[in-house]
Amino acid sequence: MSEVGIFPIKRLDVPQAGNRGQLLAVVNEIESMLARLAHDGSSGSIDLRGLPISPDDRDHLRRIFAEGEVRAVIHALGRTEVYESIVRGVWWVTHHDDDGRIAAEFVEVTYMPEILKTPPDDIADGLETLRTQLPTLAEDCHRA
Amino acid sequence: MTLLDFARGAAMKWSIAVFLFGVLWRLVGVLLLRRAHDYSQSRGPSLVAGALQTIITRSWPRKEFRASTAYGVAISYVFHIGLAIVVFGFVPHILLIRSLIGIGWDGLPSGVIYFCSVVTLIALVMAIIRRLTHPVLRLLSNFDDYFSWLVTAAPVLSGLLVVAHFGARYETLLAVHILSVEVLLIWFPFGKLMHSLLLPLARGQTGAFYARRGAST
Amino acid sequence: MSHDESIGESLRKQGISRRAFMKFCAATASLLALPPGMAKVMAETLERARRPSVIYLSYQECTGCGESLTRSFSPTLENLIFNMMSLDYYETLQAAAGTAAEAARKTAMKENWGKYLLVVDGAIPLGIDGAYCTIAGESAADILTEAAKGAAAVVSVGTCAAFGGIPHANPNPTGAVAVSAVVKDKPVVNVSGCPPVPEVITGVLAHYLTFGSLPELDHLGRPTVFFGNTIHDRCYRRPYYDEGKFAKTFDDEGARNGWCLYELGCKGPVTYNACPTVKWNQGTSYPIESGHGCLGCSEPDFWDKGSFYSALSTRNWSGGTVLGAAAAAGVAIGVGAAVVSRRRRAQREKEKQS
Ligand code: SF4
Numbered sequence: 001m002s003e004v005g006i007f008p009i010k011r012l013d014v015p016q017a018g019n020r021g022q023l024l025a026v027v028n029e030i031e032s033m034l035a036r037l038a039h040d041g042s043s044g045s046i047d048l049r050g051l052p053i054s055p056d057d058r059d060h061l062r063r064i065f066a067e068g069e070v071r072a073v074i075h076a077l078g079r080t081e082v083y084e085s086i087v088r089g090v091w092w093v094t095h096h097d098d099d100g101r102i103a104a105e106f107v108e109v110t111y112m113p114e115i116l117k118t119p120p121d122d123i124a125d126g127l128e129t130l131r132t133q134l135p136t137l138a139e140d141c142h143r144a
Numbered sequence: 145m146t147l148l149d150f151a152r153g154a155a156m157k158w159s160i161a162v163f164l165f166g167v168l169w170r171l172v173g174v175l176l177l178r179r180a181h182d183y184s185q186s187r188g189p190s191l192v193a194g195a196l197q198t199i200i201t202r203s204w205p206r207k208e209f210r211a212s213t214a215y216g217v218a219i220s221y222v223f224h225i226g227l228a229i230v231v232f233g234f235v236p237h238i239l240l241i242r243s244l245i246g247i248g249w250d251g252l253p254s255g256v257i258y259f260c261s262v263v264t265l266i267a268l269v270m271a272i273i274r275r276l277t278h279p280v281l282r283l284l285s286n287f288d289d290y291f292s293w294l295v296t297a298a299p300v301l302s303g304l305l306v307v308a309h310f311g312a313r314y315e316t317l318l319a320v321h322i323l324s325v326e327v328l329l330i331w332f333p334f335g336k337l338m339h340s341l342l343l344p345l346a347r348g349q350t351g352a353f354y355a356r357r358g359a360s361t
Numbered sequence: 362m363s364h365d366e367s368i369g370e371s372l373r374k375q376g377i378s379r380r381a382f383m384k385f386c387a388a389t390a391s392l393l394a395l396p397p398g399m400a401k402v403m404a405e406t407l408e409r410a411r412r413p414s415v416i417y418l419s420y421q422e423c424t425g426c427g428e429s430l431t432r433s434f435s436p437t438l439e440n441l442i443f444n445m446m447s448l449d450y451y452e453t454l455q456a457a458a459g460t461a462a463e464a465a466r467k468t469a470m471k472e473n474w475g476k477y478l479l480v481v482d483g484a485i486p487l488g489i490d491g492a493y494c495t496i497a498g499e500s501a502a503d504i505l506t507e508a509a510k511g512a513a514a515v516v517s518v519g520t521c522a523a524f525g526g527i528p529h530a531n532p533n534p535t536g537a538v539a540v541s542a543v544v545k546d547k548p549v550v551n552v553s554g555c556p557p558v559p560e561v562i563t564g565v566l567a568h569y570l571t572f573g574s575l576p577e578l579d580h581l582g583r584p585t586v587f588f589g590n591t592i593h594d595r596c597y598r599r600p601y602y603d604e605g606k607f608a609k610t611f612d613d614e615g616a617r618n619g620w621c622l623y624e625l626g627c628k629g630p631v632t633y634n635a636c637p638t639v640k641w642n643q644g645t646s647y648p649i650e651s652g653h654g655c656l657g658c659s660e661p662d663f664w665d666k667g668s669f670y671s672a673l674s675t676r677n678w679s680g681g682t683v684l685g686a687a688a689a690a691g692v693a694i695g696v697g698a699a700v701v702s703r704r705r706r707a708q709r710e711k712e713k714q715s
Contacts, residue, residue, distance in 0.1 A: 045397045049391050049638055049639070052594075052595045052597050052637060054597040055650075076384055095384050101644055102644050103388040104384075104387055104391040104392075106391070106397070115380065115383060115384065115387070122379045125378075149662075152678070153676075156676050157678045164691060165690055165694075168691030168692050168695055169694045172691070172698075173694075173695040173698040173702075176699030177703070178699075178702075178706060235605055235607060235623070235624065236623070236672065239672040240674050240676065242675075243671060243675035253604055254605035255604065255605070309594075314591060314631060315630075315631040318631070
């Protein structure tokens with residue numbers, strides 16, 4: 001028994017059993033997406049927000065698609081974590097906001113998640129940034 | 145006020161009121177009838193035993209008629225038992241009963257109930273087909289028979305639709321289901337459905353009568 | 362920030378990268394239950410769109426809706442939505458007060474006449490000529506009617522604005538009504554809930570920004586993306602409902618095992634809302650996940666539908682007297698019928714004897 005202020009609190013750690021049928025349906029869908037990717041290269045994704053599965057089943061899903069070889073972190077309006085699962089070609093993308101809460105979460109079945117690729121606009125920005133540095137750099141080199 | 149509010153509220157209250165009124169009227173009316181004096185000496189050992197015996201034995205077809213009535217008896221057993229299971233075994237129904245009379249009990253798994261309701265509905269359909277096609281039964285049937293069938297089958301069908309979320313929004317289906325039961329409650333005392341209360345009385349009376357005379361029933 | 366600037370330009374100025382913007386669109390598309398491909402379309406449209414003016418009016422309400430909304434006001438993704446709009450009048454948050462505030466509202470209305478989005482929370486009292494709620498000497502009904510005239514669309518935030526809510530509950534002393542009872546000639550979208558899920562409010566605004574129109578609505582004027590399913594449809598405890606496994610008290614074995622809360626009065630089966638998918642408190646949980654049945658707060662008159670703790674299948678009325686009277690009348694008529702029949706019989710016997 002632990003106490004919160006004056007209220008005695010009894011802790012019970014009972015796992016909330018879920019329904020394995022729903023979990024199985026999700027895994028089956030990922031399987032068919034992966035088959036499509038292997039067959040014609042088309043990618044797919046599942047929005048984890050809309051899934052009516054229990055917290056327990058969600059953990060189970062995480063275990064099936066545990067982290068594999070690749071992990072990337074993006075800092076844009078909060079952290080976004082991307083990793084390829086041990087089932088290759090299946091990626092787990094979690095967008096957090098600045099407070100660290102999950103804003104969106106997807107399972108993506110693809111060669112590489114879209115969010116990792118640099119958008120053309122940002123490339124233009126990058127080019128501009130680099131070009132502003134070039135004159136100073138050139139000057140420095142000449143001087144040396 | 146939505147349809148569901150009406151079904152759970154005023155409609156439920158008044159239909160139960162009509163049900164109570166009608167049932168008590170008929171039961172009291174029958175029970176208080178004057179019984180004819182029988183001055184003969186009783187030839188049976190016990191009138192109560194005779195009454196109970198007849199209630200039970202007459203619930204089973206006699207050997208002589210078995211061949212011709214077996215089908216009808218079988219389907220009506222199926223839907224009577226099915227109805228009892230569905231009405232008194234489904235948790236939401238038990239909750240309603242408990243909220244009305246304060247007595248409740250444990251329910252059956254919903255899967256069992258769904259199965260029973262489907263079987264019940266099939267048996268009910270078979271019963272009405274039999275009534276419509278059987279030459280003698282057809283002649284014997286009147287509005288009361290058909291209407292009583294309708295108000296019995298409608299709640300079973302609408303209940304299944306509620307469970308399956310099929311045909312309309314859930315709250316509408318639920319409202320229709322509750323309303324269909326309320327129609328049944330209102331009709332109950334005034335039609336042949338009243339047999340569920342009067343039948344044991346009538347049979348018991350016959351049983352006691354024969355027992356007194358020492359006749360077999 | 363000027364109204365003429367496009368959203369893309371404005372975001373770029375705030376140093377928000379294209380990738381961050383894509384992330385926002387992915388999150389919003391997910392919120393709106395759009396197929397993942399729509400995130401791209403959304404990004405492209407929003408890039409070019411102008412920032413709309415928003416006027417937010419509050420009437421008979423508890424500020425719970427505003428509280429809910431500002432919970433998504435942390436410097437986060439949802440905040441972006443507010444950077445994409447120009448919130449020109451909102452009593453709860455604005456710095457201006459008194460005449461200055463009213464002047465700000467009037468200017469915003471004039472400058473954006475016909476184009477601004479009107480957001481309302483709270484019910485509108487019509488009793489004693491609207492005197493129960495007045496601002497700067499004008500009644501809520503009058504201000505709303507006038508503001509709605511110049512609005513492109515109206516968003517009723519919360520069950521009070523959408524359906525009258527608690528002010529409208531029995532016996533409704535102030536004659537409170539929903540916004541849609543006052544505003545008849547403008548599209549009104551009802552974002553109900555007591556309070557509504559914050560992401561649902563921002564989701565509707567995002568939809569308006571992206572598509573320039575209101576989302577598809579159900580027969581009660583609620584966006585079907587969020588109110589298309591019942592809580593029960595998407596409830597993770599549903600398998601237990603189907604199996605007939607119910608918690609009987611809030612602390613029994615069943616409750617601990619996470620069984621269905623139907624017996625404890627859950628109104629999930631007749632309540633349409635996005636709680637099970639969007640969830641509350643930074644995506645932590647929703648009432649059923651926290652162990653309490655659904656109250657049905659996003660439905661009209663949820664306050665007047667009997668106890669929150671009585672099961673949906675049970676009665677919703679009281680009045681034993683009616684039943685008692687019916688029973689007594691039944692017995693009386695039964696006795697009467699028996700007496701009449703006995704008399705007749707006695708008479709007949711007498712006739713026979715004589
Ligand atoms: S807890 Fe409520 S919403 Fe969930 S399955 Fe049970 S009745 Fe339905």
